[in-house]
Amino acid sequence: YDAMYTSVDAAPCVRLLTKDGEIGCSTEGRVVGVLRLYDEDHDDVLTSHSADDKIAIVMPESLFNQSTVKQLDSSLSLAGIMVLANEKTKPSSYSPDEATPQSFMAKVRGEPLYEWNPIGERDPIIHQRYGFGIVRVADADAEGVRSKALLNEEKRAKNEFVPYVAEFHYPMYAKGNSLACLEEATCLPVGGFSVWTTLQKLNKTLNKDIVLATAMMDSSAFFHDLAFGASSYQSGVVSLTAATLALSKPLLTHTCPNATQLPKQIMVALLNAEQFGYVGSRRLARDLGTELECNQWSAKFERPYRTCLNPYKPNTLYTSLNLTNIDTILEVGQVSLEEGDTLYAHIDRSDPSPDNIARSLAFSAMISANFSGGTGVSVTGASEQLPGLPPSSIPSFVKEKRDRGLGGVGYVSLQNHNTSFTNPYYLSRFDSNLTASQVDSLCSTAKIIAKTLYATAGGPASDTCQAEIDANVDCELVSALFHCLTQDFNCPLVNKYSGEQDEGPVSHYAGVYFLVDPDRIIGVPRFLNRLLAESLVEHNEYGSALHDAVDPVLAFNYDKDKWDISSEVSWGGNASLLPSMLFSESNWAADIGTRLYRREDPFVQRLMLGLGVAITVLAGIGGYLFRPYVIQNFKT
Incomplete structure (x- = not known):
């Protein structure tokens, strides 16, 4: 910090937009403020600083929440806020999300509102708009920033000139709302790519029923770069992936048919952008069973592996599956457990279809009766008093089937909680790791998932078959996969399938959706796609597939080179009628960032002038x- 300008390693809050307006952070060009320390020992900033002078608040993570930011914003002229990381300590609980997660989508789906996340904020910081920069300073730079702010406080106490200032440069180009910025091409839809596969070959003519298993691939946080999501929802991704790989292995007992030979097809989907209106599941549900009229094919691959360039689809394998055939859905949600904890099988007792409720109750009872306790993890039905499902991808498929008149479906959402979340850091930067026993529990959960899918698809529920499936679940792989997805993405397992990566944990924020060549899709979707493909290609002949996770309300206008509202959506130009919040992320300058520098004392300036x-x-x-x-x- 001795250089004139010193860049600060920090994760920024950036500008998102919805159909209703702006959320997140932005600055008007470069904004400079005097460093002021705000902590337990220096809390007089509200009374000792002129409201006209721009200041840069430096504060510990323990004080960063919506009420504090609101108080500072209303009392001071803020250039920005610098939140100091402290990797050694974290609060006992903190969630920046609302108590009723994704409440808007619950209303769209006709679901009753329920506080699954009781520690969530009534006026959540993750949904607010700020006209100044907010960054979370990395642990390595935190002490240096704090020391400069502390020196300023010491100077101020002596009525001396305070020298250190911070410059925030986070200009965001998008203004207004998602409809406006998509029209002006100053933003992109929040989204990415989901990964899916099947245990058997794709053959539409066989018309097999489908057992669908899903997990949410993405997470979120106020600082998107820190959306680690260890419990929400990487615990589910790891467990379901391990179960899928176990089912791809052959069973040696002749009375136990392989999962590739069962009466029903097992389909697995790792869904992206679910934290932003269940985008991945809604898009996949909408596309399954619909005819694709491709106006321009890529020359790279043969059909059905071929990419369609207009309308863009990374591959067209999904056209061999039909939404009608999905008769059972198993969702794997937050499933990390401590020793002796229980998994809960959630169903929606408010489902308007009595047939769906009956099927779901039977499915839940089957899981609890046949697979509870055998691996050290018990499964029981969730409380009958609950009004519906916790935040879930399941309704995307149920609603799409109901709207198209395609019949009923039984479903269960497996979670580590009953009436409310047990995760104390839901959608928070603190949801960064699990205890050793919680990681171990993911292997036990993977065994339950694998046996449930096997039996539901028509496999024998004998002790012999179950024991073989248990043995095929690789607990070392579970541990390695969890480590890669939450602690260090530049790990040997990821390197094997995706090459060298940046050191450290990877963010599971969905990001923005691009029309991109499948070979250029990177990050977690690329890794999981290739990991699954290696084990499954000999069974289904294609391995695994990527699917676009972009809001189905949108359609790309190739003539105008921008996103429009799909012609299939009835909204009459009234944004309130859109069945989505329509999240987008602003474009921004390439040189955004925060830096510190020491300004000259005005006395010295006058002296030099004299x-x-x-x-x-x-x-x-x-x-x-x-x-x-x-x-x-x-x-x-």
Whole structure:
């Protein structure tokens, strides 16, 4: 921090937009503020600073919440806020999300509102708009930033000049709402790519019933770069992936058919952008069983593996599956457990279809009766008093089937909680790891998932078959996969399938959706797609597939090169009628960032100006007095 300008390693809050307006953070160009320390020992900033002077608040993570930010914003002229990381301590609980997660989508789906996340904020910080920068300073830089702010406080206490300032540069180009910025091409839809596969070959003519298993691939946080989501929802991704790989292995007992030979097809989907209106599941449900009219094919691959460029689809394998055939859904949600804890099988007792409720109750009872306790993890039905499902991808498929008149479906959402979340850090930067026993529990959960899918697809429920499936679940892989997805993405397992990555944990924020060549899709979707493909290609002949996770309300206009509202959506130009919040992320400048520097004392500036003037005057006087001598001795 001795250089004139020092860049700060920090994760920023950025501008998102919805159909209703702006959320997140933005600055108008470069904004400079004097560093002020705000903590338990320095809490007088609200009374000791002029409201007209721009300031940059430096505060510990323990004080960063919606009520504190609201108080600072209403009392001061903020250039920005710098939240200091402290990897050694974290609060006992914190969630920046609302108590009723994704409440808007619950209303769209006709679901009763329920506080699954009781520690969530009534006026959640994750949904607010801020006209200044907010960054979370990395642990390595936190002490340096704090020391500069502390020196400023010491100077201020002595009525001396305070030298250190911070510059926030986070100009966001999108203004208004998602409809406006998509029209102006100043933002992109929040989204990405889901990953799906099947245990058997794709054959539409066989018309097999489908057992669908899902997990949410993405997470979120106020600072998107820190959306680690260890419990919500990487615990589910790891367990379901391990179960899928176990089912791809052959069973040796002749009375136990392989999962590739069962009467029903097992389909697995790791869904992206679910934290932003269940985008991945809604898109996949909408696309299954619909005809694709491709106007331009990519020349890279043969059909059905081929990419359609207009309308863009990374591959067209999904056209071999039909939504009608999905008769059972198993969702794997937050499933990390401590020793002795229980998994809960949730169903929706408010489902308007009595047939769906009956099927779901039977499915839940089957799981609890046949697979509870055998691996050290018990499963029981969730409370009958609950009004519906916790935040879930399941209704995307149930609603789509109901709207199209495609019949009923039984479903269960497996969760580690009953009436409310047990995760104390839901959608928070603190949801970064699990205990050793919780990681171990993921292997037990993977065994329950694998046996449930096997039996539901028509496999024998004998002790012999169950024991073989248990043995095929690789607990070392579970541990390695969890480590890669939450602690260090540049791990040997990821390197094997996706090459070298940046060191450290990877963010599971969905990101923005691009129309991109499948070979250029990177990150977690690329890794999981290739991991599954290696084990499954010999069974289904294609391995696994990527599917676009972009809001089905949107359609890309190839003539205008921008996103429009799909012609299939009835909204009459009234945004309130859109069945989605329509999240988008603003475009921004390439050089965004935060930096510190030391400004000069005005006294020194005045002194230097005075010296400059004095030197100029003396030079003039000297020249005038020296002029006769020059004329006399250098006359030409």
